Amino acid sequence: MTLTINHLVGGYSQVPVIKDVNFEVADQELVALIGLNGAGKSTTINHIIGLLTPQHGDVTIDGTSLMANPALYKQKIAYVPEQPVLYDELTLKEHLELTIMAYQLDDAVAWNHANKLLKIFRLDNKLSWFPANFSKGMKQKVMLVNAFMTEADVFIIDEPFIGLDPLAVHDLLGLIADVKARGAAVLMSTHVLDTAEKIADRFVLLHNGEVRADGTLAHLRAQFPEAGESLNDIYLTLAKEV
Amino acid sequence: MDKLFQQRRQKHMQRMFRYLRLVFNDQFTIAFVFLIGGLGYWYAGFLQTLQYAWWEKFIAMFLMIGLLQFGNLATLLKPADKVFLLPQEINMERYLKAALRHSLWLSLLVQVVGVVCLLPFIEVAFQANFIETLWLIPTFIVFKVLILYDQMQSYYSHHNLLWLRLALPLLTFALFGVRLDMAWAFIFILIAAAARFGVRDKFWNGIFDWNEAIAIESGRQLNMLRFFNLFTDVPQIGGQTKRRIWLNFWFERLPKDSQHVYTNLYWRGLLRSSEYFGLIVRLTAIGALIAYFVHNEIVTPVILALILYLIGIQLLPLYHKYDEIVFTHLYPIDPKIRQNNFKQVMVKVLSVIGIILLLANLVGSAPWSTFFISLGIIIVEIVLFSYWLVPKRIARKELLK
Numbered sequence: 001m002t003l004t005i006n007h008l009v010g011g012y013s014q015v016p017v018i019k020d021v022n023f024e025v026a027d028q029e030l031v032a033l034i035g036l037n038g039a040g041k042s043t044t045i046n047h048i049i050g051l052l053t054p055q056h057g058d059v060t061i062d063g064t065s066l067m068a069n070p071a072l073y074k075q076k077i078a079y080v081p082e083q084p085v086l087y088d089e090l091t092l093k094e095h096l097e098l099t100i101m102a103y104q105l106d107d108a109v110a111w112n113h114a115n116k117l118l119k120i121f122r123l124d125n126k127l128s129w130f131p132a133n134f135s136k137g138m139k140q141k142v143m144l145v146n147a148f149m150t151e152a153d154v155f156i157i158d159e160p161f162i163g164l165d166p167l168a169v170h171d172l173l174g175l176i177a178d179v180k181a182r183g184a185a186v187l188m189s190t191h192v193l194d195t196a197e198k199i200a201d202r203f204v205l206l207h208n209g210e211v212r213a214d215g216t217l218a219h220l221r222a223q224f225p226e227a228g229e230s231l232n233d234i235y236l237t238l239a240k241e242v
Numbered sequence: 243m244d245k246l247f248q249q250r251r252q253k254h255m256q257r258m259f260r261y262l263r264l265v266f267n268d269q270f271t272i273a274f275v276f277l278i279g280g281l282g283y284w285y286a287g288f289l290q291t292l293q294y295a296w297w298e299k300f301i302a303m304f305l306m307i308g309l310l311q312f313g314n315l316a317t318l319l320k321p322a323d324k325v326f327l328l329p330q331e332i333n334m335e336r337y338l339k340a341a342l343r344h345s346l347w348l349s350l351l352v353q354v355v356g357v358v359c360l361l362p363f364i365e366v367a368f369q370a371n372f373i374e375t376l377w378l379i380p381t382f383i384v385f386k387v388l389i390l391y392d393q394m395q396s397y398y399s400h401h402n403l404l405w406l407r408l409a410l411p412l413l414t415f416a417l418f419g420v421r422l423d424m425a426w427a428f429i430f431i432l433i434a435a436a437a438r439f440g441v442r443d444k445f446w447n448g449i450f451d452w453n454e455a456i457a458i459e460s461g462r463q464l465n466m467l468r469f470f471n472l473f474t475d476v477p478q479i480g481g482q483t484k485r486r487i488w489l490n491f492w493f494e495r496l497p498k499d500s501q502h503v504y505t506n507l508y509w510r511g512l513l514r515s516s517e518y519f520g521l522i523v524r525l526t527a528i529g530a531l532i533a534y535f536v537h538n539e540i541v542t543p544v545i546l547a548l549i550l551y552l553i554g555i556q557l558l559p560l561y562h563k564y565d566e567i568v569f570t571h572l573y574p575i576d577p578k579i580r581q582n583n584f585k586q587v588m589v590k591v592l593s594v595i596g597i598i599l600l601l602a603n604l605v606g607s608a609p610w611s612t613f614f615i616s617l618g619i620i621i622v623e624i625v626l627f628s629y630w631l632v633p634k635r636i637a638r639k640e641l642l643k
Binding site: 097 | 485493498499500502503506510511514515564566568569571576
């Protein structure tokens, strides 16, 4: 499944925050979306998940466009927000039930899957708790369970590493590898560059609402030979340059 | 310190007026007028049929002592004061006196209005004439001043407030209200007040109890905000969530498929958040009381319909309650399904409330004509509200976005 962002222009008001952004996330690929605060990462993500309407351009998953067929498009997406958002009045179990209902998942299969995830993140004994009272890291884990229990084709993960304990980060990387192997496309925005450098297949560098560079680490090194070896060095050089 | 209190008073009043403006919006004002009208109608009818009986004295005394408890000392202290005002502790007496003056006008207003409402009943219960009962007005004023003054000094002396709050009124009303002329009650309380002020200096000794004073003040403010929260959203009172396991039988009965995602969500939001659940319980209780007491063929159906309308209107924000949560927008679900789910929830909730109100009507042995007129109006109202007004309101709100 391929996520395609095609000449996307958009933002929160008439003044566009992102200007003509183009990139692709192919199946079995993990793309890291990288940029300073205010570069347009979250705006891009909000367009992809359909919270914002593009002023120009389009977002498609294997040809299914958000504007043309929102229900089908949304069925294919799983999203993990940077700030966990939860329903105050729902227990953990009821959150998962809601996801099963909304995505019309098979009850037995989904619960089987969910139970494994709950065990990984050590939430299996908290099913009847209200996650709204959890700590930030635990809320994040709830979000992850919610996203990864679906059989989505495209995963959008917004800054997953801040707030998770090291063990959970490790488990998350394992989960990402699993869904990639299954054929899913993963787009992840992050500031944790050294982790991104190790795991991502490709990098999209956003700056002032435009794609500054797009490619593998080797590709980036070749494109900016003086910038340095690591992703961190390359990114710092690029950010200062413009 | 005087200036500090003035500033705080100004801020506090601004906030209160803002809430009052929110509370007395158009719908509520209409409902309120009818509510007061309905209660007044019932009270007038009740007074006409009232006969003297010995136990009425006790009810009257209970009501009078209860009335005296309304109104507290508003010190407007904030938790940080125990750090920042500590060096000013020596001047707290002046601050407190300013607070006392501020608290008096509202407390006294409540007392006078309360006494005037009770007077006709007291007249019958105490077998007094009207002129005699008028003595109660100055009696209550002196009483309230004394009680608030006592509360102010208790932050230093830690003495028990119940002596002046309960024991003295009991004594006064028992001795003089029941046995003798009411004017004697006034003279007695004047003497008591003089005696209390005579020993006032003894109470200023000791250290100002910051923790106690601050705890009492935040409790007072919380109660006030809770009251406003009945009618409008108060940000400080973030609705708490309660599990209410006894409602699980209902949640489990809800269909669990993609056509009913929002049915599940809205029912839980409605019954588990103290915000909506509390509102339903309180307004239904008020409505049920009115339905129990007032049996007029026109007044009763109108009041019941208004109560139901009021509850319905206050439940409308539930539709948008989850808009802030991105998943509400991510679910691959047609927005029409969400609206239908919401309408169904509204029909059911309003029907249950309607049934409770009608049952209260029956238990209060209202005539059948009143019952059936109410029943008809309520059914028409629920249908109109859920299938006509709800979609209209939602469409208007979407348009505004």
